[in-house]
Amino acid sequence: xxxxxxxTVMSFSVIFALxxxxxxxxxxxxxxxxxxxxxxxxxTAALFxxxxxxxWLALPLAMAVAGFFGFIVGFASLRVRHxxxxxxxxxxxxxxxxxxxxxxxxxxxxxxxxxxxxxxxQIPYMLLCAAFAAAVIAFSLYVKRSWMGQAFDAIATDExxxxxxxxxxxxxxxxxxxxGTALAGLAGALFAxxxxxxxxxxxxxxxxISVLAMVIVGGIGSVWGVVVAAAFLSVLPLLLQVFADYKLxxxxxxxxxxxxxxxxxxxxxxxxxxxxxxxxxxxx
Amino acid sequence: MNYSDLLVQGLVEGCIYALIxxxxxxxxxxxxxxxxxxxxxxxxxxxxxxxxxxxTGSFAAAFVITIVAVGFFGMAFYRLFYEPILNKPPHVALIxxxxxxxxxxxxxxxxxxxxSISFLAPPLKDTVEVAGVRLEEGRIVxxxxxxxxxxxxxxxxxxxxxxxAWRATVSDAAMAESFGIDLARVxxxxxxxxxxxxxxxxxxxALLLNQVIPTMGGVPAYxxxxxxxxxxxxxxxxxxxxxxxxxxxxxxxxxxxxxxxDRDAIAFAFLIVVLMIRPQGLFARR
Numbered sequence: 001x002x003x004x005x006x007x008t009v010m011s012f013s014v015i016f017a018l019x020x021x022x023x024x025x026x027x028x029x030x031x032x033x034x035x036x037x038x039x040x041x042x043x044t045a046a047l048f049x050x051x052x053x054x055x056w057l058a059l060p061l062a063m064a065v066a067g068f069f070g071f072i073v074g075f076a077s078l079r080v081r082h083x084x085x086x087x088x089x090x091x092x093x094x095x096x097x098x099x100x101x102x103x104x105x106x107x108x109x110x111x112x113x114x115x116x117x118x119x120x121x122q123i124p125y126m127l128l129c130a131a132f133a134a135a136v137i138a139f140s141l142y143v144k145r146s147w148m149g150q151a152f153d154a155i156a157t158d159e160x161x162x163x164x165x166x167x168x169x170x171x172x173x174x175x176x177x178x179x180g181t182a183l184a185g186l187a188g189a190l191f192a193x194x195x196x197x198x199x200x201x202x203x204x205x206x207x208x209i210s211v212l213a214m215v216i217v218g219g220i221g222s223v224w225g226v227v228v229a230a231a232f233l234s235v236l237p238l239l240l241q242v243f244a245d246y247k248l249x250x251x252x253x254x255x256x257x258x259x260x261x262x263x264x265x266x267x268x269x270x271x272x273x274x275x276x277x278x279x280x281x282x283x284x
Numbered sequence: 285m286n287y288s289d290l291l292v293q294g295l296v297e298g299c300i301y302a303l304i305x306x307x308x309x310x311x312x313x314x315x316x317x318x319x320x321x322x323x324x325x326x327x328x329x330x331x332x333x334x335x336x337x338x339x340t341g342s343f344a345a346a347f348v349i350t351i352v353a354v355g356f357f358g359m360a361f362y363r364l365f366y367e368p369i370l371n372k373p374p375h376v377a378l379i380x381x382x383x384x385x386x387x388x389x390x391x392x393x394x395x396x397x398x399x400s401i402s403f404l405a406p407p408l409k410d411t412v413e414v415a416g417v418r419l420e421e422g423r424i425v426x427x428x429x430x431x432x433x434x435x436x437x438x439x440x441x442x443x444x445x446x447x448x449a450w451r452a453t454v455s456d457a458a459m460a461e462s463f464g465i466d467l468a469r470v471x472x473x474x475x476x477x478x479x480x481x482x483x484x485x486x487x488x489x490a491l492l493l494n495q496v497i498p499t500m501g502g503v504p505a506y507x508x509x510x511x512x513x514x515x516x517x518x519x520x521x522x523x524x525x526x527x528x529x530x531x532x533x534x535x536x537x538x539x540x541x542x543x544x545x546d547r548d549a550i551a552f553a554f555l556i557v558v559l560m561i562r563p564q565g566l567f568a569r570r
Contacts, residue, residue, distance in 0.1 A: 030375055032382075076556070079563045083318050086378060087513045088559055091552030094506065098549020205506070209382055216379055249390035255383025259376045260369060 004126045005194075006235050011129035012190040013234030015136045017214040017226050019183035022140065024212070025221035026149060027176035028156025029077050030086045033093025034211055037181040039203030040096070041066040041188025046112045046198050047105075055118040055193060062189035063182040070181020074174040081159070093208050100200045111199030118193050129190050136183060140223045143179075152176060156221070206248065213251045216258050219267025228266055288417055290535045296423045298531025299430035303485035305508040305515070305523050306434055307478030313454050313518030314474050316374060317366060320381040322482055323505025324388030325361070329354045329483025330490040330500060331396060334403060343407040347487055351480040358479020359472045367471075385501075392498035400495035408491060426488045433481060434524065446473060454518070503548050510555040514566050522567030530554065 020034045041062035048058045076088050100106045107113075118125060143149045151172045154162035163169050192198050210233075218229030233251075237244040258265055304326055311319040329350055336346035365384060369376050408422040441447040452460040453470045461467050489504065490496045511530055515522030530551055537550045545553060558566055 030378070076560065080559050082374060083312075083316075083378065083517065084513055084559065084563065084565075086318065087509050088556060090506065091510060091555050094549050094552045095545070095556070098546040098552075099544070101546045102544060205502070206386070209386060212379070212382075246390065248386050249394075252383045252385070252387030252390060256365070256380045256387065257383075259372075259380035259383065260365075263372065263376055 001122055004122050006238060008122075008126045008129050008194055009238065010231045010235050011126070011133040012187045012194065013214070014133045014227050014230045015129075015190070016184055016187035016211055017218070017230035018136050018140050018223070019180045019187060020211050021180075021215050021218075021221065021223070021226045022143070022183070023176050023180035024215055025226065026144065026152040026156065027173060028152075028159075029173065029176065030082070030089070031180075031208075032086050032090035032205070032212065033096070033208050034089075034180075034184060035203040035205070035207035036093045036096035037066045037070055037184035038188040038191070038207070038211075039100070039198075039200070040069055040181075041185025042192035042198045042203070043100070043106055043112070043188075044185070045189035046115045046192045049116050049193070050112060050114060055116075058193075059186060059189050062185040064185075066185025066188065067178045067182030070177045070184075071174060073181070074177030077173050077177060078170050090205065090208075093203075093205055097200050097204050100203075107199070109200070111197060113197050115192055115196040115198070117196065125194070129194075132186065132190065136186075137223060137227060144223060148172065148175065153221075209255075210251055213255050217254055217265050219265030220263075222265065222267030225265050225267030225270070288415075290539070291532060292414075292417045292419065293423075294532035294535030295528060296419075296426055296531070297535060298528035299427050300485050300489060301504065301508060301511055301531055302430050302434060302524050302527035303481050303488075304504055305511040305527050306437070306520060307481045308508050309512040309515060309518055309520055309523040310474055310478045312512060313520070314450075314471060315366070315370065315377075317377045318381065318509065319366075319478075320378070320505070320509070321361070321365075321384040321388060322478065322508070323501035324385045324392075325354060325358055325479045326482040326486040326489075326505060327389070327392060327496075327498065327501035328357065329479075329486030330496045331392065331486075333483070333487030334401060334490050334496050337407070338404045341405075343491075347484070350487060351483045354483035354486075355476040355480035358475040358482075361479070362471060362475040385505075389498050389501065396496075396498065398498060400497040402495050403491070406491070406494045420492070422488065422491050426492070429484055429488065433484060437477065437481075438520075446470075450474065507548070507551040510551040514555055514558055516565035516567040519565070519567050522565065526566060 016038055020031060023029050023031050023034070044065040045058040045062040048061055049055055073089065073092055076092075077085055080088055101109055120128070143152075151162070151167050154165065154167050155169055155172055159169055214230040214233050215226050217233065218226035237247050243250060262269055304322070308319055308322050311317055311322070332354060333346055333350040336350060337343045340346055365380065366377060369380060408420065408425055410421050411418050412421060412424070413419075414424065441450060449460065449465045450470050450473070452463070452465060453467060457467060485504075489500065507530065511526045512523050514526035514530070515524070533554060534547055534550050537545075538547050541550060
């Protein structure tokens with residue numbers, strides 16, 4: 001049932017990557033601590049279901065708690081910008097891991113084991129994750145075209161100009177943070193009930209960088225590019241041992257190489273390719 | 285432990301943070317790049333210093349060779365990786381730098397192995413008593429190094445032609461260039477100095493812990509980022525004060541905050557509290 005686990009992993013990775021894409025891609029707010037919200041979702045859901053709560057209630061609960069913390073961190077984005085914000089969000093990630101490590105009720109260093117199975121079987125669980133991923137893709141595409149997406153884009157391009165034009169910058173930034181972090185919480189809850197074990201290392205700085213790599217490689221702000229990048233980068237370590245051994249080296253080189261040679265990521269490469277192909281056709 | 289012990293330990297830590305953070309803030313002040321890969325250079329300094337000491341038997345010789353060699357490495361690093369992307373939007377250099385740092389750690393793991401390596405005969409391990417506090421010689425050397433190197437840097441910046449060129453470039457690069465200052469040269473020297481300081485910090489941390497591992501750059505480097513933000517990005521004096529303050533706060537924090545937060549998260553808790561009150565850092569850029 002190897003393919004099933006691949007598709008499951010792929011699905012919650014796509015959700016996680018798209019959730020960051022909402023904040024960093026659409027709204028232009030670089031976050032270096034997004035794994036914290038993935039972690040908040042995972043821990044919330046894990047605590048709730050190990051305590052006897054229903055899996056179906058755990059999902060919205062994880063979203064609500066992650067979104068609530070996202071709302072608070074969103075206020076930071078109103079106070080500080082650009083490089084300051086990058087370091088602040090990185091700090092949020094460290095605060096999360098630093099806090100969890102010292103808390104007994106969160107399992108401290110050992111984490112939480114024995115998270116109950118959602119009890120719907122492997123294939124339905126995969127389908128559930130895939131359905132959520134599809135819904136998040138649809139939501140992202142919808143947001144991108146909506147009035148809100150235009151406002152996000154204006155803020156990402158030039159915040160001061162957007163403000164001058166009457167865009168309520170604070171409101172849209174907070175909205176982006178709440179949506180993005182709540183979706184990260186959903187991905188975290190799905191992840192926790194797939195591996196049935198959460199520990200703080202799964203949500204550290206490296207994890208934040210890995211998800212950032214998915215967004216960067218896919219193309220900042222591009223929905224399909226990020227979906228493709230997240231799908232590939234999440235399952236490659238499971239498919240190829242070489243990739244698993246050198247995962248961080250590959251992520252590091254990819255981050256650098258994409259920024260250096262093709263800052264638009266897969267999205268802009270595909271567009272370039274498409275233009276060349278269609279250009280040749282019209283020429284013929 | 286009594287208060288004077290905690291204070292002294294905190295100041296020693298603070299000096300290490302200062303050695304790392306000053307380099308970062310110099311790079312930021314000149315190029316507006318958050319040079320995350322600085323942490324990789326710190327680790328490189330630790331490896332080279334430790335291996336050279338084990339090879340030659342002389343810590344002092346190894347120290348000098350390492351900081352010079354790593355300084356040149358920093359120049360090459362800038363030339364290869366940063367110079368070509370200087371004119372792109374700011375997030376480009378930031379993300380490229382993160383990628384470089386992650387890749388560097390992995391390369392160290394491949395070359396030197398994932399397990400730690402130690403000094404064959406750890407130098408400067410005797411303890412001496414200074415003003416009623418027992419201290420390892422290594423810790424005293426850290427403080428002396430920080431004072432000498434950063435003090436030397438201040439003299440260099442204040443009294444020499446190259447220092448004047450450097451300050452002019454920081455305040456207005458285009459204007460400096462029109463007065464005939466060679467910007468490329470200033471940037472090379474900047475990276476040389478920053479990388480040499482990071483290497484010095486790396487060797488001293490390796491010495492105090494008596495081990496070097498591929499991921500040792502992570503935690504101090506992230507803290508250094510917090511420190512330069514606290515100090516008001518690009519402000520050297522602010523960075524120094526923030527570094528020492530953080531060392532002391534952490535040292536007391538491990539006693540009083542340990543049940544809530546792990547030691548390494550204190551820097552960021554402090555950072556976030558400060559930024560929410562003063563978004564420009566404790567000390568704004570001049």
